[in-house]
Structures are given as structure tokens and as C-alpha cells.
Amino acid sequence: MGRIVVGVDGSEPSIKALHWAVRQAELTGDTVEAVNSWEYPATSWASMMPGVPEDFDPQAVATIALTEVLEEALGVEGAAAVSMVIVIGSPAQALLDRAKGANLLVVGARGHTGFKATLLGSVSLHVAQHAPCPVTVVRD
Template identity: 65%
Template sequence: MAGRIVVGVDGSEPSLKALTWAAGQAALTGDALQTVIGWEYPASWAALMPGVPPEFDPERLAKQILDEAIDQALTPAQAAAVTRTVVGGNAPQALLDAAEGATLLVVGDRGRSGFTAAVLGSVSLHVTQHAPCPVVVVRGRTGA
């Protein structure tokens, strides 16, 4: 009985490596592959980003990032089989919610805003502590 592998994607190099690894694992196990990206407005949206055009759509931008990441990291056949999930909400919670009932959750070691001196980014650290299923953290660049 095939399961489901959930992978967090934000377009960063580590998330692309996580997506590639998860696709390979799904091919080995026969599991379905679900990609997830979360987006949210910053708490002080208006103050931080004055002059943002009213037609700016962060959900559409998140979907575009997800689509481009999938096209970059996967073959066309793999990309066609992927479930794409865009969630309005913070990334850790979006991943934890998607991981309910999954066989595996895969994330990169840090995302776009990663503090490079940390071993793990905030999202990967959070999901490894709270996930309802096993978690694989795929490292981006290694070494200096």
C-alpha cells in the first residue's frame, strides 16, 4: 500500500535538494509526492512595505515559486505526478498539517531567510520537533 511523502519547497537551494531527494524516495517506495509551500503577510505588512501595489498577490507568487522549483528540480514526468499545495499560513504549520497521515516529511536544512551560522533553519528545526511522521532533513551546501 503506497503512502505519501510531503516535501516543503520555498525555491531555495536546500529545498530544491529536498525536492529532488523526496522524488527519488517516492520512486523507490511507490509513494505519492506532495509539495507544500506556505505564505503569510508579515505582521507589519503596511509599515514594512509601503508602496506595494494593490494587485500584489502573495498567494500567486508562492504558487509561481512552487511551480518554478518543481520545473527546475524534477523531470517532466515527475513534475506531472506531483500534488502541489499552496497554503496561506506559516510554513511550519502548513507542513505539519500536510504531514498528518504521511509516511515521510522532507525539508531542506534552511530556507530563503536562513541564518547561515545555525545548523538548522527555524522551519526544519520546528518540524523535526513536532512532526506526526518521520522527517528527513536534506542539507544544502556543505563545507566552506
């Protein structure tokens, strides 16, 4: 039994990738690990915004958000069968690091990124080029 890593940022393409990964895991007997990441530069702006509490915890917010996405996409029981990993850092690097030793890395064709003009998203393109395991890019 192995492990399938899937990038989940809450976007529709990442939810499709999650569903694909879960179906693949049912066929292979692998476990599914949903990975979400956040970076300090993006969240550090939150401390400068009015109304954001000083005790703002981006790790806790990311954990709650990923839990909600998994439960909405897979139901409570389905979500409970998926391991959650929240990583500080760039999404592409977080996925590459988690993919070490995995049987498969699954990503959506595009996610929540600032630049959406490319055919493949920057994360999916990067992991497809550098992953230490096979990669599946789930497209519409």
C-alpha cells in the same frame, strides 16, 4: 501507496530535499506533495511599497513561483507528477499540518529564513521535534 510531504521554498536546500523526496517516492511508490507557505505579515508590507499593484495576489504569486521551481528542478513531466500545496501561514506549521497522515516529511537543512545562524534551520528543527510522522532533513 502513501504520501511524502516536502517543503519547497525555492532555496537550494529545499531543491535538494525535493530531489531526495522524489527519489524516495520512486522506491516506495508514494506520491510527493510539495508544500510552500506564505504569511500575511510578510506580504502585507507589499501593499505599502511603491509600484506594487493594489490587486497584488500573493497566493497566485506563490503558485507561479512553486510551479516554476518544480519545473526547473524536475522538468515539466516530473513537476506534473508532484502535487502542489500553497498554504497561508508559518512554514513550520504548514508542514506539520500537511504531514498528518503522511508516510514521511522531508525538508532541507536551511531555507529562505531571516535567521541563518543556527546549524539546522528553524523550520527543520521545529518539524523534526513535532512532526506526526518520520522526518528526513536533507543536508549538503
